[in-house]
Amino acid sequence: AQSVTQLDSHVSVSEGTPVLLRCNYSSSYSPSLFWYVQHPNKGLQLLLKYTSAATLVKGINGFEAEFKKSETSFHLTKPSAHMSDAAEYFCVVTRMDSSYKLIFGSGTRLLVRP
Amino acid sequence: GAGVSQSPSNKVTEKGKDVELRCDPISGHTALYWYRQSLGQGLEFLIYFQGNSAPDKSGLPSDRFSAERTGGSVSTLTIQRTQQEDSAVYLCASSLAWTGSTGELFFGEGSRLTVL
Numbered sequence: 534a535q536s537v538t539q540l541d542s543h544v545s546v547s548e549g550t551p552v553l554l555r556c557n558y559s560s561s562y563s564p565s566l567f568w569y570v571q572h573p574n575k576g577l578q579l580l581l582k583y584t585s586a587a588t589l590v591k592g593i594n595g596f597e598a599e600f601k602k603s604e605t606s607f608h609l610t611k612p613s614a615h616m617s618d619a620a621e622y623f624c625v626v627t628r629m630d631s632s633y634k635l636i637f638g639s640g641t642r643l644l645v646r647p
Numbered sequence: 648g649a650g651v652s653q654s655p656s657n658k659v660t661e662k663g664k665d666v667e668l669r670c671d672p673i674s675g676h677t678a679l680y681w682y683r684q685s686l687g688q689g690l691e692f693l694i695y696f697q698g699n700s701a702p703d704k705s706g707l708p709s710d711r712f713s714a715e716r717t718g719g720s721v722s723t724l725t726i727q728r729t730q731q732e733d734s735a736v737y738l739c740a741s742s743l744a745w746t747g748s749t750g751e752l753f754f755g756e757g758s759r760l761t762v763l
Contacts, residue, residue, distance in 0.1 A: 547694065550711075576651065576754035577738070623690065633678065635752065637690035 535560045537624045539638035547646045552596075552611040554641045559605065566607045567625040567635070568598055576624065583607060594618070619645045627642030649673075651755035653739050658695030659761045660729055668758045669725045679722050680742075680752060681706075681714060685735035694739075696722060697744075729762045736760070 540555040558564055568580040581592025588600040594617075599611045607624060624638040651669040660666050668708035672679050681693040691722070696716045709751040711730075716722040726733055736759045 562755065574756065576756045577740075577752075578754070579751050633680070633695050634692045634706075636691075636692075639689045 535564060535626045535636055537566075537626050537636060537638040538623050539622075539641050541641050542639065543642045543644065545644040545646060546614045548616055549613050552609070552614045552618065552643065554622050554643065555604050555611040556598075556607045558607060558624070558626050560626060562572065563616045565627045566598075566600060567627075568592065568596070568607075568609050569625055569637075570620050571623065572620045573641075580609070580622070583601060600621075614643075614645045616645050616647065619643055651739055651741055651753055653737075653755035653758050656756065657759045657761075659763065661763050663728055665725065665727045666729055666760060668726075668737050668739075668760070670722045670724070670739030670741075670755060672720065672722070672739070673753055674720075675743070676741035676753070677719060677744055679716060679725050680740045681722070682696060682738040682740065683695055683735045684709075684738055688735075690738070691753045692722070726760075729760075731762045734760055734762045754759065 536559045538557045546552055563585055566583045569577045570580050571577045580596050581590045583590045583600045591597045598607050600607050621640045621642050623625045623640050625635045654669045679696040683691045683693055694701055694714050695703045699716050711727045714724045727751050736757040738757045740754045740756055742752050
């Protein structure tokens with residue numbers, strides 16, 4: 534069965550410093566993995582996706598993630614945090630037997646300090 | 648429309664009442680999804696529509712929950728005899744087709760339901 538674990542419920546960084554949001558997955562097959570972002574009182578928005586092409590995936594707003602099969606990880610990074618990055622981030626995997634059914638991690642709330 | 652539209656944005660109801668939540672997907676999107684976001688449960692899949700049919704209703708928590716979609720467009724999620732544990736944000740999403748591995752769903756801002 535597929536699942537994702539987001540290792541940190543909250544991450545706090547200073548503006549201009551790097552961001553690292555951690556995600557580990559479990560999958561019986563080669564997974565498709567995604568990061569979604571949810572700003573306060575807004576809908577979820579796709580940041581980036583991995584679908585078995587390049588292992589380093591670039592997304593919107595300067596975010597990127599690297600698929601590491603040996604570590605079963607898909608961590609989200611950004612070199613320099615901006616105040617507008619404060620939001621909740623969800624790591625997501627699709628199920629191979631019903632790939633329309635996204636499986637969401639529990640979310641990581643990113644706080645950016647001025 | 649430009650994005651997925653959900654109404655009402657907020658709904659407060661009394662235990663035992665029925666509620667209807669509406670979702671208007673992006674024009675041309677054939678696939679529509681309902682998810683529930685609640686404290687302690689994260690985001691849960693409820694139901695998926697391809698056109699007007701719902702191949703997978705497995706996520707509906709109980710028979711008090713039902714959903715329909717008409718004209719391949721607007722969908723309504725109905726909760727009968729609401730309970731306090733139904734309090735959550737109900738999110739609707741749509742996509743051009745069933746997403747397969749592409750995973751790109753376009754989400755609405757949600758309907759926040761509070762059952763007193």
